[in-house]
Amino acid sequence: MKNYILIVFFIVLMACHRHALQPVTHLTTFHNFYTFQADSARDSSIMRIIAPYKIRMQNQMERIICNNDSILVKGANENTLAYLIADAMKAALLELPEAIAIVNRGSVRVPSIETGAITLGEIYELMPFDNMLVSITVDATTIQNLCNYIAKNGGWGVSGITFSVKDSIAYNIQIGSSNLSYDKMDYTVLISDYLANGGENLDFLKHIKQHSLGIKVRDAIVKYCETKKRIAPISGNRIKQKI
DSSP states (O other): OHHHHHHHHHHHHHHHHHHHHSOOOOEEEETTEEEEOOOHHHHHHHHHHHHHHHHHHHHHHTOEEEEESSOEEOOSSOOHHHHHHHHHHHHTTTTOTTOEEEEOGGGOOSSEEOSEEEEHHHHHHHOOOOOEEEEEEEOHHHHHHHHHHHHHHOOOEEESEEEEEETTEEEEEEETTEEOOTTOOOEEEEEEHHHHTTGGGOGGGTTSOEEEEEEEHHHHHHHHHHHHSEEOOOOOOSEEEOO
16 A cells, blocks of 8 residues: 555645646636646656556555445444444454444445445545554443443444443443443543544543554454455444434
C-alpha cells in the first residue's frame, strides 16, 4: 500500500506543478465543481509516466481477499458492516478472548457489501481512514457509559458484547456469556485511536491510557478476511431494540 500513497503524492505534486506554470485554457463549471483542462500533450506525457503505477495499484485493489456469504449493510440499528469491522478488531487480540470491540457508525463509509468475492479495494472503500487500533482498560461504569452512548446514537458495531436498548438506555449488558459486573475494573475495549482520543464526543475516554496494537483498523479487517477466507452470515441481535 506504500505504492498507493506514493502515487497519490506524485499525482498531486505533478498537478500542482502543472497548473502553477501553465495558463488555464478552458474552464468548465458544473454545480460549483471546476475542472481545469490544460495542454493535452502534457497531460498525455504525465499519464504515460504514471500508467505503470496505476496498473500496479489497480491490480492490488482488485485482489480477492475472501468471499462473502450474505449481504452486509450499514443499517441504522443492525449494522452488519460495522459488526464485521468489530469482529476483525476483536480478532486482532485473540489472546484475550473476553475483550470487546466497538466501532462507530460514521467510520463505515459504504452502504453495503454484496455477496460473493470481496476485493482489497472494497475494504479500502469501507474503511478509508488510517486510524490505529488501540486497547483501553476500563471499569464497568465506563462500559455502561459507552453502551448508553451507542443506544442513543444507533448503528454502531460491537463484538464480544450484547445489550438491550429501551428509551435510549442500555441494559442487560453481557460481555461474552457473563453479565456486566460493576465490581470489575479491568475490562479491555478495542477501539480506534480516533474514538480513544475523544472522537464522536466520547470525551470521557480521553484520560484513559491507550495501548497501540501496532496495526491500522483497516489492515486488521484485511487480515481477518484473509484468515477467514469466507465471511459467514453475521448474526444480528447484538444490540436489541425494545419497544
